Structures are given as C-alpha cells and as structure tokens.
Amino acid sequence: MADFRLGYMLRELWKSGPGRVGLVMMAILVLTSIAVVIAYPIDFGSSRWGNPLVWANNPKSAPPVWQNFVRRANLPRHFEAILDEPTEMEVTPRATRRVYRFTYEFTASSAPTFVAFTLSDVVYSARPPFVTWSLSGPDGRSIALERFTVNGPRRSEAAPFERYEEPRRSVVGSDGRVVDDLQRFFSESTYGAIDASSISENLEPAMFGVPNIDGTYDRLLGEYTFEAQVLASGAGDTIGSVGIVVGGGVFGIMGTDALGRDLAEGLLFGLPVALLIGISTATVSTILGMSLGMISGYSGGWIDLLIQRAADIVANIPVLPLLIFLVFIVGSKLWLILLVLVAFSWPGLTIMVRTMVLQLRTGAEVEATRALGARDSRIIVHHILPHSASYVLAQLVFFAPSAILAEAGLSFLGLGDPSIPTWGQILEYGFRTGAVFLGYWWWVIPPGVLIIITAVTFMFLALGLEPVVDPRLRGKRSWHF
Amino acid sequence: MLGVLLVVQILVVVTLGATGYSDRMLEAVIGEQLRALRPSLAETIRDPDALEAAIATQRTELIGLYGLDREWYTRLPGMVLRVFTLDLGEAHTLRSSKGSNRVIDIVLERIPNSVLLLATALVVTAVSGLLVGARLAGRPGTPLDRVVSTFSAISYAFPTWWVGLLLILLVSFRLGLLPSGGMYSAPPPEAGIARFLDLAKHALLPVITLSVAGVGPYIYAVRTITMNVAQGDHVTVARAKGLSARLISRRHILRVAAPPIVTGLIMGFTGTLGGSILVETVFNWQGMGRLYYEAIAGTPDEMVIVALTFVYTLIYVIARMVLEVLYLLLDPRIRYG
Numbered sequence: 001m002a003d004f005r006l007g008y009m010l011r012e013l014w015k016s017g018p019g020r021v022g023l024v025m026m027a028i029l030v031l032t033s034i035a036v037v038i039a040y041p042i043d044f045g046s047s048r049w050g051n052p053l054v055w056a057n058n059p060k061s062a063p064p065v066w067q068n069f070v071r072r073a074n075l076p077r078h079f080e081a082i083l084d085e086p087t088e089m090e091v092t093p094r095a096t097r098r099v100y101r102f103t104y105e106f107t108a109s110s111a112p113t114f115v116a117f118t119l120s121d122v123v124y125s126a127r128p129p130f131v132t133w134s135l136s137g138p139d140g141r142s143i144a145l146e147r148f149t150v151n152g153p154r155r156s157e158a159a160p161f162e163r164y165e166e167p168r169r170s171v172v173g174s175d176g177r178v179v180d181d182l183q184r185f186f187s188e189s190t191y192g193a194i195d196a197s198s199i200s201e202n203l204e205p206a207m208f209g210v211p212n213i214d215g216t217y218d219r220l221l222g223e224y225t226f227e228a229q230v231l232a233s234g235a236g237d238t239i240g241s242v243g244i245v246v247g248g249g250v251f252g253i254m255g256t257d258a259l260g261r262d263l264a265e266g267l268l269f270g271l272p273v274a275l276l277i278g279i280s281t282a283t284v285s286t287i288l289g290m291s292l293g294m295i296s297g298y299s300g301g302w303i304d305l306l307i308q309r310a311a312d313i314v315a316n317i318p319v320l321p322l323l324i325f326l327v328f329i330v331g332s333k334l335w336l337i338l339l340v341l342v343a344f345s346w347p348g349l350t351i352m353v354r355t356m357v358l359q360l361r362t363g364a365e366v367e368a369t370r371a372l373g374a375r376d377s378r379i380i381v382h383h384i385l386p387h388s389a390s391y392v393l394a395q396l397v398f399f400a401p402s403a404i405l406a407e408a409g410l411s412f413l414g415l416g417d418p419s420i421p422t423w424g425q426i427l428e429y430g431f432r433t434g435a436v437f438l439g440y441w442w443w444v445i446p447p448g449v450l451i452i453i454t455a456v457t458f459m460f461l462a463l464g465l466e467p468v469v470d471p472r473l474r475g476k477r478s479w480h481f
Numbered sequence: 482m483l484g485v486l487l488v489v490q491i492l493v494v495v496t497l498g499a500t501g502y503s504d505r506m507l508e509a510v511i512g513e514q515l516r517a518l519r520p521s522l523a524e525t526i527r528d529p530d531a532l533e534a535a536i537a538t539q540r541t542e543l544i545g546l547y548g549l550d551r552e553w554y555t556r557l558p559g560m561v562l563r564v565f566t567l568d569l570g571e572a573h574t575l576r577s578s579k580g581s582n583r584v585i586d587i588v589l590e591r592i593p594n595s596v597l598l599l600a601t602a603l604v605v606t607a608v609s610g611l612l613v614g615a616r617l618a619g620r621p622g623t624p625l626d627r628v629v630s631t632f633s634a635i636s637y638a639f640p641t642w643w644v645g646l647l648l649i650l651l652v653s654f655r656l657g658l659l660p661s662g663g664m665y666s667a668p669p670p671e672a673g674i675a676r677f678l679d680l681a682k683h684a685l686l687p688v689i690t691l692s693v694a695g696v697g698p699y700i701y702a703v704r705t706i707t708m709n710v711a712q713g714d715h716v717t718v719a720r721a722k723g724l725s726a727r728l729i730s731r732r733h734i735l736r737v738a739a740p741p742i743v744t745g746l747i748m749g750f751t752g753t754l755g756g757s758i759l760v761e762t763v764f765n766w767q768g769m770g771r772l773y774y775e776a777i778a779g780t781p782d783e784m785v786i787v788a789l790t791f792v793y794t795l796i797y798v799i800a801r802m803v804l805e806v807l808y809l810l811l812d813p814r815i816r817y818g
Contacts, residue, residue: 316485316801320755321793322492324773328786329496405640409759412642414777427643431763432778436646437661439654448643455638463634 009465019464025457033272044269045419049261056169058260059113061435062251063442076108078248082118084241086230096235100228100242106221111204113247117146117228120167121240125159128152129232129239133172135207138222139189143181143207145172145226164240172207174200182206255442258433263426267446270423274454277334277407277422278400281341285403286396289346290388293353294380298361307350315347323406327415334417337410341403349395356388397462401455408451423447489794493787494560503560506783510570511543564791569784575775588769588788594664595768596796599750599757601684602691606753607746609696614703615735618711621704629704633697641694642759648686649763659686662765687764694756695749702745703738710738740812747804754797769793 013019041047048054059078068075086098106112117133128150136142148170153161172178179199186194191211198215199206205217212218226244254264296307326340360366361384369383410416411424412431430436430443497503515536522539526532563569569584577586617626653661660666664683670676710716711734719733761770769789776782776789 313485313488316797317489318751318754318793318797320758321773321790322489324758324777325493325786325790326496328777328781328783329500329502401638405638408640409642409755412759413762413774427646431646436649436763437654439650441650444646444650448640448647451640451643452638456635459634459638 013461013464016464018460022457022460022462022464025453026461029271029275029454029457032268033275036268037272040269043419045417045421049266049269049421050418052259053166055256055260055262057116057118057245058256058262059247059249059251060256060260061258061438061440061443062113062248062256062260063440064253064255065250066253067250067255067442074107074109075249076106076110076112076246078251079104079112079246080243082241082243086239086242094233096232096237098230098232098239100230102226102244104224104226104244104246106208106219106224108249109219110249111208111217111219113204113249114245115145115172115204115207115226115247116169116245117172118167118169118241118243118245119150119239120164122150122163122238123160124150124163124232124237125161125234127233128161128163129230129237131231132229134227134229136225136227137208137220138224139210139220141185141189143185144177146170147177160236167241167243172203174203178203178207186211254446255440257426257429257443258435263443263446266421266426267423267450269421270426270447270450271454273334273420273422274404274407274451277338278404278454278458281338281345281403282396282399284338285342285345285399286349286392288342289349289395290353290392292346293350294357294384296350297354297357298376298380298384304354308354311347311350314344315351317344319344319406320409323410324413324415327410332415332417334420337407337415337417338403341406345399345402349392352391352395353388356391357384360384360387394462394465397458397465400458404451404455404458423451486794486798490561490564490791493790494564497560497783497787502783507547511540511547514543515540564787567788567791569788572776572782572785574780575772575782575785584784584788587785588772588792591767591769591772592792594766595757595761595770598684598687598691598761598766598768599753601688602695602753602757603746603750605688605692606695606699606749609692610699610703610746611742614700615707615730617700617704618707621708626704629697629700633699633701636694636697639694640759641690641756642763644693645687645690645760645763648690652686659683661686662763664767683764684766687760687766690760690763691753691757695753699745699749703742706738706741706745707734710734713737740808743807743811744804747800747807750800751797754793754800758793 010023013023057080062078063075065077067073081102083100083102087101088099090097090099115135119131122129130147130149132147133145134142135145150163153159179196182199183194183196186192194211198211202217205219208224209217209219228242230239230242232239252262252264254262254267256262257266292307292311296304296311323340323344327337330336330340366379366383369379374382407416407422408424408427411422412428414428414432416422416425416428418425424447426447427444430440430447435443497506518539519532519536522535523532526535567585567588571582572584572587575587576582577590579586579590581587613629617623617629620626649661652658660683662683665676665679666683670679715737716729716733719729724733757768758770758773760766761768762774765771769792772785773789776785
C-alpha cells in the first residue's frame with residue numbers, strides 16, 4: 001500500500017530525476033505566480049490589459065530591448081520624461097512664462113518611432129494658458145512642433161477652471177507647423193528645397209536628421225532639446241506636469257504588441273491563470289471521475305450501468321468541436337470554460353477506478369471489515385480510497401497540462417474570456433493582427449514556450465510520481481534523459 | 482457509436498434550446514422576414530393602422546410556423562432531424578465559393594479539403610510510425626531510442642497549432658521557403674501537374690505540423706507493442722525452427738502486433754481531428770476547421786457552427802467504425818454478434 005504523507009512523497013519525488021526537475025520548476029512557477037498575484041490588481045484584465053489608455057505612450061509592435069545586443073543592432077530606446085516643476089520661470093506683471101526643458105540624446109541607428117507630449121492638471125482663473133512645444137537640434141535647428149491653447153471656459157462654468165485631470169496627450173503629426181519649419185530650416189542650411197510631402201512621409205527621420213539627394217534622410221546624432229513654454233495670464237494659475245515621450249524602436253524585456261501593451265506584463269499574468277486553469281480543472285475532474293467510479297463500482301446495478309454507458313459515450317465524443325460549440329453558446333467566461341472542460345474529462349478515471357473498486361470490493365480486506373460491522377461509508381473511506389488514491393493522484397497531475405492546452409486552443413480560436421488575459425489570447429491577438437506573417441517573433445514565441453514549460457512541469461511531476469504511487473515501479477526508470 | 486452521434490445531437494439541440502439561443506435566433510429570422518415584407522404590404526395597404534394590423538397577423542403566423550409559441554423542447558425532434566439532414570437554413574455572412582449562403586453548401590464544399598489534409602497526415606504518421614517504431618524495437622536503449630521516447634513524452638505538452646505558428650515564422654517568414662497559408666497560389670495554376678504541385682507545396686507545412694504532434698507517441702507505441710510481441714514464446718519457437726528474420730518479423734511479430742498498432746493509429750487520429758481545427762486555422766487551409774474560426778470571428782454564424790459540430794462528430798464516428806471493422810479483419814479471435 002502506498003504511503004501518502006506529504007513529506008514522504010516529496011522525498012520520494014526528489015529521489016527521481018524527472019521528479020526533482022518537476023519540483024524545482026513547479027516551485028519557481030508557484031513562487032512567481034504568488035508574486036504576480038500580490039503585485040497585480042485583481043481586475044488586471046479589464047482595468048489595465050484591456051484599457052488602451054494605459055498603453056498609449058508605448059511604441060506599437062516593438063521588439064524587446066535585448067534584441068539590440070543579440071542582433072548587434074542599435075534601435076532607439078524608449079524615452080519618457082515628466083516634469084512637475086518648470087526648468088525656468090519668468091514672472092512679469094502681465095503673465096507668467098514657464099519653460100520646461102527635456103534633453104534627449106540621439107545615438108541610435110534609426111530615428112525614434114514617434115514623439116508625443118503630455119500635459120496634466122492645468123488650473124486657470126481667467127484666460128486659458130497658451131502652450132508651445134519646440135525642438136532644437138545639435139545643428140542649431142529650432143522647429144516649432146505644436147502650439148495650442150488650453151480648453152477655454154464652458155458656458156455656466158465658474159473659475160477656477162480645471163483642465164486635463166486625465167492627461168492631454170498629443171502626438172506630433174505632419175498637420176502642424178512642423179513640416180513648414182523643417183522645410184524652411186533645410187532650405188536655409190544649404191540642403192535646398194525639399195518637397196513637403198517627402199518630409200511629412202518621413203517626419204521622424206527628418207526631425208532627427210538631414211535630407212539626402214535621393215529622398216532619404218541621414219541621422220543627425222547628438223543632443224536634442226524639447227522645450228515647452230506655457231504662458232499663463234493669471235498669477236494663481238498652476239500647471240500640474242508636463243512630459244514627453246520619444247517612442248523607441250525597442251521596448252521592455254519582452255517587447256510590445258500592436259496596441260503598445262507591454263508583453264512582459266501580460267505573459268507574467270498568464271502564469272497564475274494557467275496554473276489556476278490546470279490545477280482547478282484537474283482537481284474537480286479528478287474528484288468527479290473518482291466519485292463516479294466509486295459509486296459505479298460499489299453500488300452496482302442500474303446505477304453502475306447508467307454511469308458506465310455515460311462514460312462510454314462521453315469518452316467517445318470528439319472533444320474540441322463540442323467544446324467550441326458549448327463555449328460559443330454559453331459564453332466565454334473562464335469558469336464556464338473550465339466547467340465544460342471538466343464535463344469531458346472524467347470518463348477515463350471513472351472506468352479505471354470502477355475496475356479497481358470491483359477488485360477491492362470482493363477482496364479479503366473489505367470482507368473482513370464488513371464482517372466486523374463497518375458501514376459502507378467507512379469501508380469506502382478507509383479501505384477502498386487509500387488503495388486507489390495512488391492512481392488518482394497520478395491522473396490528477398496528468399489532467400492539468402491537457403486543461404492548460406485546451407484553454408489555450410479555445411482562446412486561440414477567439415473564445416477566451418476577455419476579462420482574464422491568457423497566453424492563448426495573446427497568441428490569438430498576434431495571429432489576428434498578422435504578427436506571425438510580419439515576423440514579430442517576440443509576440444509569438446514566448447507565450448507558446450511558457451505554455452510548454454508549464455505543461456512539461458506537470459508532466460515531469462507525473463513521471464516522478466509513478467514510482468512513488470506504485471511501489472512495483474520503484475527502481476525501474478521509465479524515463480530517460 | 483451511433484448512440485454517440487445521437488447524444489451529441491441532443492446535447493447540441495438542448496443547449497441551443499435551454500439557453501434561449503434558438504428562440505433568439507428564430508426571433509431574428511422572423512424580424513428579418515417582416516422587414517422584407519413591409520414595403521410590399523405598404524404598397525397595397527395605405528392606412529397605417531391597417532398596415533400595422535396586417536404585419537401583426539403575419540408575425541403571429543410566422544411565430545406559429547416556426548413554433549416560437551411552443552416551448553423549446555417541443556421543437557426538439559424537428560431540430561434534431563434538421564441537423565441530421567444539414568437542413569440548417571442560411572448563414573448570416575459566410576458564403577461558399579460559388580456565392581451560395583446556404584449552410585449545407587458552405588459546409589459540404591469544405592469537407593474534401595479537411596479530409597485531404599487529415600488523410601495525408603494520417604498516412605505520414607502511420608508510415609513513419611511503422612518504419613521507425615519497428616526498427617527501434619530491435620534495438621532498445623540506443624541513443625535514437627532515447628531521443629524518440631523523450632520526444633514522444635514531451636510532445637504531449639506541445640500545443641500543435643503553436644508549432645504551426647513557429648513553422649510559419651521560421652520557414653515562411655525567415656527563410657521564405659514555403660507559403661505561409663492558403664491552399665493554392667494566387668492565381669491558382671491550371672489543372673494538371675502544376676496545380677497538384679502547388680497544392681502539395683501549400684500542404685507541406687500543415688501536414689508536418691499535424692504529423693509532428695502524433696508521430697512521436699505513435700512511434701513509441703509501435704516500438705513498445707512490437708517489443709512485447711517479439712519477446713513472446715512463439716517468436717522464440719520460430720527462431721528455433723530457423724526461419725529467416727524477415728519472415729519472423731513479418732508473419733510472427735507484425736501480424737500479431739497489428740491490432741493494437743491500428744488502435745493506436747485511430748486513437749491518435751481522433752486527437753489529430755481536434756488539432757486539425759486549430760492547424761487549419763493557423764494555415765488558412767480552406768477546410769472545416771478554418772470555417773469554425775471564420776464562423777466565430779466577426780459576425781457569429783451559429784448555424785454553421787452547429788453544422789460543423791455535427792459533421793465533425795460524424796467523421797469521428799465513421800473513423801471509429803472503420804477501426805472496429807479493421808479490428809475484425811486483423812484479429813480473427815474477435816467476433817461480434
């Protein structure tokens with residue numbers, strides 16, 4: 001009879017090669033999951049992952065930063081800066097002029113992907129403040145990038161007027177004076193007349209470079225300064241914070257997707273979700289399968305027949321098509337998906353447990369216990385359950401990876417729960433937006449690798465459990481490395 | 482086996498009914514018909530009140546016709562029958578290649594494509610499984626044997642469809658060797674050998690993806706079964722009689738091992754059937770699996786999904802029945818009836 005004390009099992013698991021690998025991997029996965037669960041908001045899916053505002057400042061579909069080292073490339077890093085206090089302040093009787101200065105060192109092999117400004121928490125008493133943004137470069141260029149007036153007072157609104165509680169964000173586009181200014185600067189500094197359309201099509205390369213004869217732009221490396229001037233008329237007017245974003249060609253340690261979402265965040269969040277899917281589905285379907293098997297084997301008669309027929313049928317149903325259908329109809333809530341997974345995974349275990357119970361029921365041990373006057377419930381709990389528990393435990397560990405794979409497959413077909421991001425959903429979004437065909441490897445490879453790592457961890461544990469739960473297998477290596 | 486088919490159908494129909502899905506669908510159909518009817522009625526009936534009354538009568542008639550006034554479970558038998566005959570009306574947005582919007586046309590034209598892909602993958606798996614597995618059985622413990630057994634265990638943990646994505650990334654995008662999806666180049670070559678080669682080129686990656694998932698475990702199964710049989714007494718006797726190794730392996734080992742080997746293949750196939758839905762999606766292979774994806778994405782097409790679920794179950798059941806017949810032929814000890 002197998003021994004089921006936790007300490008003993010862990011020790012035995014540790015003795016086998018795959019068991020040790022599985023335990024170490026599982027420990028890492030569980031610890032990471034706990035850290036993620038603590039660090040992340042509980043409604044991460046809807047409040048952060050699914051909220052485009054959070055990701056607005058990130059470059060879209062950018063590879064991870066370390067691609068620069070691997071490929072020996074030098075794509076621009078992402079640059080964000082924010083100032084709460086002005087760099088310079090000049091007070092005259094008529095107005096207050098605040099100047100915010102940001103320096104940006106341009107050393108990369110290509111121009112930044114975009115330039116954006118943010119402004120938040122403006123309070124004014126009478127006339128709305130006026131904002132101008134300009135860029136000066138190492139060759140003495142001074143380009144006006146944007147000018148605007150803070151939204152004026154609405155009718156029936158009384159001072160003080162509060163604006164941009166949600167930060168105002170604007171991307172430098174070719175519709176402003178940028179193109180005119182660049183054109184003038186290029187023609188004044190001996191580059192000749194450059195077509196306006198050429199500049200507006202290559203806005204960032206033109207902002208951070210000089211034109212070539214063939215219509216391309218050479219980089220102009222060096223120190224650039226972004227300057228914001230805010231002119232406010234009232235003495236008590238305040239400006240919250242002013243910031244710039246210079247979009248990188250690379251971002252973070254895992255890159256971004258087409259919405260600018262930091263993939264590292266989504267991938268990390270996927271881990272506790274995957275473990276939850278695997279463990280909860282495996283536990284529930286194991287309990288279901290075992291109970292049905294016990295009932296079927298122990299009670300016999302028409303109940304037995306009914307459960308066995310049901311098991312035969314469910315075991316022979318093609319699972320994925322029906323899963324798709326059911327999830328499509330009942331809706332993509334995660335717990336519903338898991339429930340459907342459970343509904344299809346019990347028959348194998350039920351049939352196995354039933355066979356075992358049938359053997360045990362007629363055995364000497366049960367017969368002796370019954371002769372002593374034990375009730376059915378006691379016989380089941382004390383004399384049948386422990387014997388079959390070993391197989392059940394191994395099955396439990398085997399169920400988990402298949403549940404994770406099934407959820408990933410459903411998510412990939414677009415049936416995932418949108419409020420809970422999973423690795424399958426990250427892959428689905430990548431596939432739908434063409435990441436695979438554009439070669440965005442950082443978006444396609446990591447989710448799949450994580451699915452495999454998680455599934456393999458369970459497989460190792462199952463392989464390591466084999467000799468523990470079945471003493472006859474001890475010493476025989478069922479597994480080679 | 483036919484029981485499975487029936488149970489699946491009843492499950493599908495009950496789900497549709499109990500969740501109120503079929504009611505909503507029928508209401509949408511009736512609403513659509515009334516909208517179409519309104520202009521023609523308006524031409525003959527001028528009085529607005531009379532027009533509304535006429536439309537209300539039409540609505541009651543239609544509700545009676547579709548049985549929306551009865552509870553969903555009374556409509557159940559008719560629904561099961563309609564699913565069995567694939568008489569499922571019209572799709573919302575999906576069209577067959579000839580432009581028909583009838584569900585039956587859309588689904589039927591996809592079946593050959595799916596069967597082609599599945600059958601090819603099955604043949605590849607079977608041939609490589611038998612060749613490599615039987616060979617490995619002769620030399621257990623060699624490095625190749627270890628590689629195969631490791632691979633077969635690990636491949637349970639692989640999402641097949643993701644392997645497809647990886648192949649597209651590597652072979653199609655980076656190396657530019659094979660097309661990343663579809664069945665033919667645009668424009669498709671004229672009939673004949675060129676067309677066939679074009680199809681083969683497009684089918685290569687999906688077939689590899691589908692086979693990779695099944696081939697590891699299958700080689701391993703063939704190896705184990707063959708090894709067990711090869712250790713049997715009758716093989717020792719045959720060797721003692723001095724029969725040639727070829728004859729022994731053909732008549733005494735493989736013949737005996739055939740039934741479980743075939744079972745393994747069909748069992749593997751049923752796994753592949755589910756995987757093919759995802760693999761077809763990945764490679765834009767115009768089969769039923771891709772149709773699933775198309776019916777889910779965008780405007781959902783419920784009836785197409787119902788029809789597909791039925792056809793997949795049907796294919797599955799047919800495959801299992803073929804297995805039973807094969808078993809009967811291969812193992813003379815089994816007799817039904």
